[in-house]
Amino acid sequence: PKAVEFVVRKRALKTGVVAFLTLLSLITVSATIGLLAHFLIWDIQVNSNSGRRHSHQLKDLQEMSENVVDEIFVDSALNKHYIKNNVVRRTAEGDVAEADVMAFQFPATEPRAERESKTHAVLNQKIRNKRAFPINVSAVQANGCGKRAVPLIVNRIVSGSLAVRGAWPWQASLQRSNIHQCGGTLIGNMWLVTAAHCFKSNANPRQWKVSFGTTISPPLMERDVKRIVLHARYRPPARAHDIAVVQFAPRVAFSDDVRRICLPAAAAPFPWNSTVYITGFGALYYGGESQNNLREARVQIISNDICKQPQVYGNDIQPGMFCAGYLEGIYDACRGDSGGPLVVKDNKDTWYLIGIVSWGYNCGQKNKPGVYTDVTYYRRWIASKTGL
Secondary structure, eight states, rough: EEEEEEEEEEEOOOOHHHHHHHHHHHHHHHHHHHHHOOOOOOOOOOOOSSOOOOHHHHHEEEEHHHHHHHHHHHHTTTTTTTEEEEEEEEEETTEEEEEEEEEEOOTSSHHHHHHHHHHHHHHHHHHSSSOSSSSHHHHHHHHOSSSOSSOOOOOEEEEBBBBBSSSSSEEEEEETTEEEEEEEEEEEEEEEOOOOOSSSSSOOOGEEEEEESSSSSSEEEEEEEEEEEEEOOOOOOTTTTTEEEEEEOOOOOOSSSOOOOOOOOOOOOTTTEEEEEEEEEESSSSOOOSSBEEEEEEEEOOHHHHHHHHHGGGOOOTTTEEEEEEETTTOOOOTTTTTTTEEEEOOOOOEEEEEEEOSSSSBBBTOOEEEEOOOOOOOOHHHHOOOO
16 A cells, blocks of 8 residues: 655745755655655644744644644544654744644555545545534644543532543642642643632742642642733622633643643624533532532523523623523532633534633522633633733
8 A cells, every 4th residue: 555644734934945844854754654755735824923933832733733633534534544643843044834744544546636635525524614603713623622532421510420530621620738729721731721719819829739630639640830820900809800821830741631622712602591511629519618529510501681680690790701500500610610611512522611610609599600701701811821
């Protein structure tokens, strides 16, 4: 059989530089597999606020690329032909080009046009599928986010249903003095998003750590917190702008058990009454203690018209907030769930972070559903602080 390599160009340099670097990559990898290759160019535009990527962002891009390429082709009709992929990174004149070199094996009798057609079909299907709501498709495919390795079976947090390992791989626990304080959501291999009120009494990163996995003790892995960035307009005890991002080190390697969630586009709408999911290590009842095991719940988004009614929360619901849960109560987040994720999946089983557990009255009370920070409202702020 004939081995075929496809090079994915991540970012364009000057025409001459790209041609030279791509040729150099071809020669190197072709020598490795011992066969002459032909090329199929597929552009993924990855935006950067600065126009150039810093070193940690380049590392992010490399890890994300390798994950997404494996996911695309292993789970496709070409899985028997797919061999491997490898990111090749090069710099020139202060700019950066990255190529993801993918190797395939096809029968020698199969025409080149047919091979290219099959590969294009897989890429187009994975990248341009219509979603349940508008998203940044190129960003999703570039970072391999929002995928889980286990089936979805959930009941509730309050009154308690345990999450199985790998069910919510973006869930994190933020701890101070080795005690769980808040949840967090993995949005990059060195970034979490959480609630600002988690740090209203202590925002010294040296006194915090983050852990991953479905149990706090023992954790699947732990990381040191390096930086805590609160929204500049957060002013406790006011509840507005209840959002923060946390940088940790060393960065994590993504797996079935630890994976980033996708972030929706800033203008992405989601319909009221949508089914969404919350997870956390919080108490099972008001006044209770946080739990060692991760729990999960299925709730619904509640319209602002309902949530702003006097018997619910009235004028306390401000821009950048929304409600989710049930007016009859029962299923809800509670103490210790703060900062954790409210997520939704699209019709392609890709998961997105749309809310951050923020506040509420008691836990699971009638007419007092949970209130969440609206991630789409703060999407540009997240990007400005993390580059994601």
